[in-house]
Amino acid sequence: MGQKISIYNSLTGEKEILTPRNNQFVGMYVCGPTLYSEPHMGNMRTFINFDLVYRYLLHAGYKVKYVRNITDAGHITNSAGQEEDSIGKAARLEQLQSLEIVYKYNVKFQELQRLYNMLPPSVEPTATGHIQEQIEIIEKILENGYGYTVNGSVYFDTKRYMQDFNYGILSGRKVEELENETRSLNNQDEKRFFADFALWKKANPEDMQIWRSPWGDGNPGWHIECTAMSTKYLGKQFDIHGGGMDLKFPHHEDEIAQSYGSFGCQPASIWMHANMLNVNGQKMSKSLGNFFLPQEIVEGTSPLFKKPYSPNVIRFFMMQAHYRSTLDITETGLDAAEKGLSRMMEGLKLVERLLPSVSTSFKWKELIDSFDEAMQDDFNAPILIANLFEAVRYINLINDGKETISSDHLRILKTAIHVFIYHVLGLTAEGPGQDKRLQPVMDLVLDLRSQAREKKDWATSDKIRDGLAAAGIFVKDGKEGTDWS
Numbered sequence: 001m002g003q004k005i006s007i008y009n010s011l012t013g014e015k016e017i018l019t020p021r022n023n024q025f026v027g028m029y030v031c032g033p034t035l036y037s038e039p040h041m042g043n044m045r046t047f048i049n050f051d052l053v054y055r056y057l058l059h060a061g062y063k064v065k066y067v068r069n070i071t072d073a074g075h076i077t078n079s080a081g082q083e084e085d086s087i088g089k090a091a092r093l094e095q096l097q098s099l100e101i102v103y104k105y106n107v108k109f110q111e112l113q114r115l116y117n118m119l120p121p122s123v124e125p126t127a128t129g130h131i132q133e134q135i136e137i138i139e140k141i142l143e144n145g146y147g148y149t150v151n152g153s154v155y156f157d158t159k160r161y162m163q164d165f166n167y168g169i170l171s172g173r174k175v176e177e178l179e180n181e182t183r184s185l186n187n188q189d190e191k192r193f194f195a196d197f198a199l200w201k202k203a204n205p206e207d208m209q210i211w212r213s214p215w216g217d218g219n220p221g222w223h224i225e226c227t228a229m230s231t232k233y234l235g236k237q238f239d240i241h242g243g244g245m246d247l248k249f250p251h252h253e254d255e256i257a258q259s260y261g262s263f264g265c266q267p268a269s270i271w272m273h274a275n276m277l278n279v280n281g282q283k284m285s286k287s288l289g290n291f292f293l294p295q296e297i298v299e300g301t302s303p304l305f306k307k308p309y310s311p312n313v314i315r316f317f318m319m320q321a322h323y324r325s326t327l328d329i330t331e332t333g334l335d336a337a338e339k340g341l342s343r344m345m346e347g348l349k350l351v352e353r354l355l356p357s358v359s360t361s362f363k364w365k366e367l368i369d370s371f372d373e374a375m376q377d378d379f380n381a382p383i384l385i386a387n388l389f390e391a392v393r394y395i396n397l398i399n400d401g402k403e404t405i406s407s408d409h410l411r412i413l414k415t416a417i418h419v420f421i422y423h424v425l426g427l428t429a430e431g432p433g434q435d436k437r438l439q440p441v442m443d444l445v446l447d448l449r450s451q452a453r454e455k456k457d458w459a460t461s462d463k464i465r466d467g468l469a470a471a472g473i474f475v476k477d478g479k480e481g482t483d484w485s
Ligand code: AMP
Pocket: 031, 032, 033, 034, 035, 041, 042, 043, 044, 045, 046, 243, 244, 245, 246, 247, 275, 276, 277, 278, 283, 284, 285
C-alpha cells in the first residue's frame, strides 16, 4: 500500500491514520437517502463527498467494500423531534403505495448518480429487504437488557444502557442537556425515559408497510436499519462509517448504542461526517423549503440561477471545498468554478501537445507527490486542485519554452494529472456545458423537435425531450431558440 491516509475521526476529534482491520480491505458504510422525495442538491453533496473518499481509497490500492443503504421504510426523527413514517406520509399524499414512492425516487436517484459521475457502491441494500436482520438485533438488545416492550412497540432503554456504556460518546451530548431540548414527543408516554428511541413500532391502521414480529405487527425504527445492514455486509466492526453531519445525533449515536447493546462493541473505527451545503448561510433542507433539485440546476430551470451549469462544473465547485467545511452555493461561486474548470481542462489539453526536451528543469516529482499528499491529509480536494493548478502553470511555462521536461517525465506528469482529474476528482472529459462533438447530432434532433412543435405534435416533441433527458442531455426553450446542455 505504501500510502498513509490520515482521516479526521469524529469519534476522537483527531486525525488518525487509516489502519484497516483486514490489511488492504476497507469496509465503508455510508447512510443513504430516505427516498420519500427527490434528493436535493444538499443530499447530493454528501454522496459526492463520499464518492471522492471511495475513489481515493481505490486509487490508493485498497479493495473497498462500499455499502450505502436505501431507506425505504422506518420511522425517522423529524426536525421537531417526532418520529414519523415519512415514506408512508408521502405515499398518502401522492396516493401511491410506499414502495411505488421509493421506486419512483430511486430511479431518479440512480439517474442523478450517473449524471454526477458517481461510482456505484458495492451494494445498496434496502431496509425492507432486511427486516429479519433488524428483528434479530432487536432480540439481542432485549436479551441483553437494553430494551423493553410496551404495547407492541420496542424501545431502547437509554438509562439502563448508560449504566454500562457512554451514551453521547460520538456527539458529546449530555442527556441532561437533551432533556431541556426535547419537546413533547410522539408516544412520549410509552417511553420510560425521554432519550429512549423506537427499535420497533406497533402498526398503525393507516400503515401501508407492516411486518410480523415477535412483538406483533409493526415496522422498524430508523436507526436499527443501519445497524442491521452494516453488520450484515461488513460485520460487527468495520473501518469507516460515514454520513452527513446532521446524522451525528441522534442517528449515529443511536447506531453506536445499538451495537454496544447487542454485540458489546463499537461498530466503526472511524466516523466521518460531511458538512452541509448551505443556501445564504442556512442548511439546504426539505423542511426549510430552501432546496433545489440537482436536475433544475443542470437544466437551468432553477429560479435561483440565470443559466444552467453542467454536472461537471457543479462537481468541481463542490470539490473546491473540503468535505468538513460548509459550502454556500451561489451563482458567483458556480461561475468561478466554471472558469476554473475550463482553465484546468485547457491545461490538460495542452499537456497532450507538449514537446519534451532532453532534460527536465522543474521539480516534477515534488509536484506529483503533492497530489497524493493533499488527498492523504483527510481527503483535501481543495489543496489537490490548487496543486493541479500549479501543474497547469508549469505546463504553460514549458509550452512557452521557459521550463523544460524530458519525455519520460512528461509521460509521468501526463498520467498523474489525468488520473487525479478523472479518476480521483471524478470529473469527466467533456468540457463545461456542451460536448461540441454532439453539436451536429443535436442540431438535427432539435430541428426535428421544432418541426414537431410547429405542427403542434406535442407527443413527438415531448418524446424527444424526455429521451434526451434520459441520455443526460437537457433542452431549454428560450427567446433565441433552443439551448442544450
Ligand atoms: P436524508 O435523505 O434526509 O436521510 O439525507 C441523506 C443524506 O444527505 C444524509 O447523509 C444527510 O446528512 C445529507 N444531507 C441532508 N441535507 C444536506 C445538506 N444541506 N448538505 C449536505 N448533506 C445533506
